[in-house]
Amino acid sequence: MSNPKEIKRRILSIESVIKTTEAMKMISIVKLRKTKDLLMQVKIYLDYIESVLLDLLLTKKCKENSKKNQYFSEKGKGKMKLFIVFTSDRGLCGSFNSSIFEKINHFFQKKKYSYNECVFLSIGKKGSDFLCKKYNMYNKNWIDNNLSNQKIQFLGSKLIFDFLKGKFSSIYLMYNHLKKSLFQEIVIEKFLPITTKNFKKKISEIYYILEPSKKEILNFLIPKFLNAKLLKIFWESATAEHTSRMISMHKATENAYDIKHDLILNYNKERQTTITKEILEIISGLESINKKK
Known part of the structure; x- marks a missing residue:
């Protein structure tokens, strides 16, 4: 799986592409x-x-x-x-x-x-x-x-x-x-x-x-x-x-929006996985402390 930071960087780059294609479309x-x-x-x-x-x-x-x-x-x-x-x-x-x-x-x-x-x-x-x-x-x-x-x-x-x-x-x-x-x-x-x-x-x-x-x-x-x-x-x-x-340019903008949508879904999944992993680590740490007592 990709790093959430890497996915966020790709989302920002896709947003700049969308701005460019939309501007070129309006000029055309x-x-x-x-x-x-x-x-x-x-x-x-x-x-x-x-x-x-x-x-x-x-x-x-x-x-x-x-x-x-x-x-x-x-x-x-x-x-x-x-x-x-x-x-x-x-x-x-x-x-x-x-x-x-x-x-x-x-x-x-x-x-x-x-x-x-x-x-x-x-x-x-x-x-x-x-x-x-x-x-x-x-x-x-x-x-x-x-x-x-x-x-x-x-x-x-x-x-x-x-x-x-x-x-x-x-x-x-x-x-x-x-x-x-x-x-x-x-x-x-x-x-x-x-x-x-x-x-x-x-x-x-x-x-x-x-x-x-x-x-x-x-x-x-x-x-x-x-x-x-x-x-x-x-x-x-x-x-x-x-x-x-x-x-x-219209098609390029639509494709860029689709890619951005997929990246946002992947980013949310990765973020959710990371949060779940951290919660599990905290719970396992608490359980180990309780066992020692």
């Missing part, structure tokens, strides 16, 4: 509210710009010319594909990062693409630490998660520029999608080139009078749409991260 809740508000704002903006772009793209005359547009055709002679992986900078967020890493390994086990055809860019330190060991990196210096909307738009503009120059044939986004409040799934979404297969709207019969020209309007709208899409996925990944960390 505050950050989650902020990221949800930002995500909602970006979604509203993206929905509007997407509806304008789709109305323009799915007209008969514009749809015929969209395939010739530089944003709709694959580029790059080497067929190099860029994968942008959204991870966290810190741990203690459950399976948020490990599920992405398993997806990447499973993706190459199927041999859909070879290692030489793919390059990775990590947004988050955990992803950079994992990818540097085994895969080719587009940028060895990892991009942290403390990004503003302006920095994300700058990153999106750089990716679009590299694609148009033919550095990459296609660009994919890999991130955690928060399907429900407690359920996440890994999504691999094509960022460039744009495909019209996923568009659900019917072809519009309306003929729009466009000024200055269809090409110039598309070249103005499409980068806005792509930057908004990248921004939305970034905040969606951040929302999933804070949700995972909040759930992990």
